[in-house]
Amino acid sequence: MNITLSKVGETNVLQIEGRLDTTNYGELEHHLSSLTNNDEIKILLDLDKLEYISSSGLRILLMFLKKIKAADGRFMLCGLSSDIREIFEISGFINIFEIFENQDAALK
Amino acid sequence: MNITLSKVGETNVLQIEGRLDTTNYGELEHHLSSLTNNDEIKILLDLDKLEYISSSGLRILLMFLKKIKAADGRFMLCGLSSDIREIFEISGFINIFEIFENQDAALK
Amino acid sequence: MQRMNKVQLIILNDVGELRKLHIACENMAAEWLLPEKISMNINLVLEEIISNIIFYSYEDDLEHEITIDFRKENKEIIISITDDGKAFDMLSADVSADIDKPAEERKIGGLGIHFVKTLMDSVEYRREGSLNILTLHKNL
Amino acid sequence: MQRMNKVQLIILNDVGELRKLHIACENMAAEWLLPEKISMNINLVLEEIISNIIFYSYEDDLEHEITIDFRKENKEIIISITDDGKAFDMLSADVSADIDKPAEERKIGGLGIHFVKTLMDSVEYRREGSLNILTLHKNL
Numbered sequence: 410m411n412i413t414l415s416k417v418g419e420t421n422v423l424q425i426e427g428r429l430d431t432t433n434y435g436e437l438e439h440h441l442s443s444l445t446n447n448d449e450i451k452i453l454l455d456l457d458k459l460e461y462i463s464s465s466g467l468r469i470l471l472m473f474l475k476k477i478k479a480a481d482g483r484f485m486l487c488g489l490s491s492d493i494r495e496i497f498e499i500s501g502f503i504n505i506f507e508i509f510e511n512q513d514a515a516l517k
Numbered sequence: 518m519n520i521t522l523s524k525v526g527e528t529n530v531l532q533i534e535g536r537l538d539t540t541n542y543g544e545l546e547h548h549l550s551s552l553t554n555n556d557e558i559k560i561l562l563d564l565d566k567l568e569y570i571s572s573s574g575l576r577i578l579l580m581f582l583k584k585i586k587a588a589d590g591r592f593m594l595c596g597l598s599s600d601i602r603e604i605f606e607i608s609g610f611i612n613i614f615e616i617f618e619n620q621d622a623a624l625k
Numbered sequence: 626m627q628r629m630n631k632v633q634l635i636i637l638n639d640v641g642e643l644r645k646l647h648i649a650c651e652n653m654a655a656e657w658l659l660p661e662k663i664s665m666n667i668n669l670v671l672e673e674i675i676s677n678i679i680f681y682s683y684e685d686d687l688e689h690e691i692t693i694d695f696r697k698e699n700k701e702i703i704i705s706i707t708d709d710g711k712a713f714d715m716l717s718a719d720v721s722a723d724i725d726k727p728a729e730e731r732k733i734g735g736l737g738i739h740f741v742k743t744l745m746d747s748v749e750y751r752r753e754g755s756l757n758i759l760t761l762h763k764n765l
Numbered sequence: 766m767q768r769m770n771k772v773q774l775i776i777l778n779d780v781g782e783l784r785k786l787h788i789a790c791e792n793m794a795a796e797w798l799l800p801e802k803i804s805m806n807i808n809l810v811l812e813e814i815i816s817n818i819i820f821y822s823y824e825d826d827l828e829h830e831i832t833i834d835f836r837k838e839n840k841e842i843i844i845s846i847t848d849d850g851k852a853f854d855m856l857s858a859d860v861s862a863d864i865d866k867p868a869e870e871r872k873i874g875g876l877g878i879h880f881v882k883t884l885m886d887s888v889e890y891r892r893e894g895s896l897n898i899l900t901l902h903k904n905l
């Protein structure tokens with residue numbers, strides 16, 4: 410997995426490339442922790458290059474969704490392929506996250 | 518690392534044996550997650566057999582201390598060797614956790 | 626050319642070993658010409674089962690072997706996972722995944738077993754002596 | 766008997782590689798007769814530095830080598846860590862560890878660099894071309 414950080418306006422964009430699983434979810438946890446120490450943070454996770462996600466990856470997303478919501482921030486996702494989208498559907502995550510087609514749609 | 522669970526009265530006791538580091542802190546995170554979905558949970562972490570801890574282990578402890586406190590529970594530690602205690606001192610964790618000599622002292 | 630229709634993989638009880646699983650699933654997909662989605666689902670379900678065994682099932686700090694047997698039949702893939710951890714039957718375990726709750730109320734965890742039950746066509750469990758044997762079927 | 770007073774270890778940018786570090790620190794302690802606490806502190810500080818390099822410093826998804834050189838002098842251990850990630854100087858970075866705040870206000874993270882600065886006797890950083898070189902001194 411590789412994580413690329415950028416900032417568009419007030420939003421922190423994290424592009425995740427490759428596999429997000431039990432062997433490497435700590436890397437995403439570290440990045441999100443260092444971004445979410447402040448209230449009202451805005452984060453967009455671009456999953457366009459994500460090839461695979463397991464429940465270990467999903468648990469980090471849920472943990473930070475709870476944390477960010479409690480601190481009046483926004484945690485958005487975009488770029489889900491149909492295979493990744495199916496995992497989000499089965500897990501019910503499709504209903505609890507703000508999900509956009511792509512970065513442009515999320516950021517406008 | 519090995520984690521052994523037991524229940525003494527209302528308290529969930531987790532005995533941690535070996536090394537808690539970046540290669541295995543997910544294991545502790547999984548165990549604590551499955552225990553802390555309820556409010557007012559009581560957890561005692563017995564570190565008597567812990568040989569080594571790095572910041573990856575400490576971040577899990579802090580994450581769950583916050584979560585458990587916010588849900589009116591208790592998160593206690595016991596059995597810190599002098600080397601482990603020093604790490605808790607340097608990190609300031611000695612002041613934010615309830616720390617006991619051993620299980621008996623914590624549970625009475 | 627004669628294709629192999631059985632493959633065995635042995636994984637030790639260490640999270641780093643899950644990488645072997647990924648490689649084995651890719652090789653299996655290539656060898657048996659499986660659709661990408663089926664091999665991804667098998668990879669996912671096996672990651673959930675094996676990581677649970679590593680995280681929850683051993684009561685000592687020793688090395689243990691987890692054996693995965695893959696078999697291709699005419700219209701299905703059959704996978705069995707054998708471990709010598711404590712007895713655990715996910716089919717009768719009292720676990721749920723809260724999949725309909727809003728974020729605030731959703732608990733962390735419980736998705737692994739939910740994925741196994743949802744993505745496989747059938748799952749069987751048996752305990753034989755000191756071994757857990759879980760058998761998964763995935764239709765092609 | 767002549768003891769080695771230099772050892773080199775190469776680690777790839779994968780969390781699983783941190784296990785090598787643990788083994789190398791144990792071997793070094795045995796070879797150089799180091800007190801257990803010193804080798805534990807060196808292990809800790811190296812884990813923090815290397816895991817940060819793996820987590821934060823690469824902007825691609827390729828394999829990279831991180832080189833660790835251990836040297837024993839008369840009254841100190843000198844360790845240098847070389848990586849080809851993006852330039853990062855922990856000595857001038859704007860990071861803090863909140864170590865005096867109550868639990869509710871403490872942020873998660875920031876302890877790694879704090880440990881490096883606290884547990885080593887001195888730390889130097891330089892950038893040479895596309896390499897970061899961090900040098901640690903620990904008095905014996």
Ligand SMILES: Nc1ncnc2c1ncn2[C@@H]1O[C@H](COP(=O)(O)OP(=O)(O)O)[C@@H](O)[C@H]1O
Nearest residue numbers: 551677678681682713720734735736737738739
């Ligand atoms: N092999 C196993 N041995 C013992 N307990 C297990 C095993 N697998 C799963 N469990 C239990 O079932 C629970 C649910 O597992 P799972 O659905 O994968 O979610 P999670 O691991 O995120 O809690 C775990 O928290 C654990 O208590």
Ligand SMILES: Nc1ncnc2c1ncn2[C@@H]1O[C@H](COP(=O)(O)OP(=O)(O)O)[C@@H](O)[C@H]1O
Nearest residue numbers: 443817818821822853860874875876877878879
């Ligand atoms: N090698 C590195 N390259 C780039 N950034 C780094 C590097 N090491 C550390 N950092 C930055 O410094 C911050 C603090 O690091 P650290 O004290 O180890 O705490 P943590 O990793 O828990 O945030 C990290 O969040 C990261 O932003």
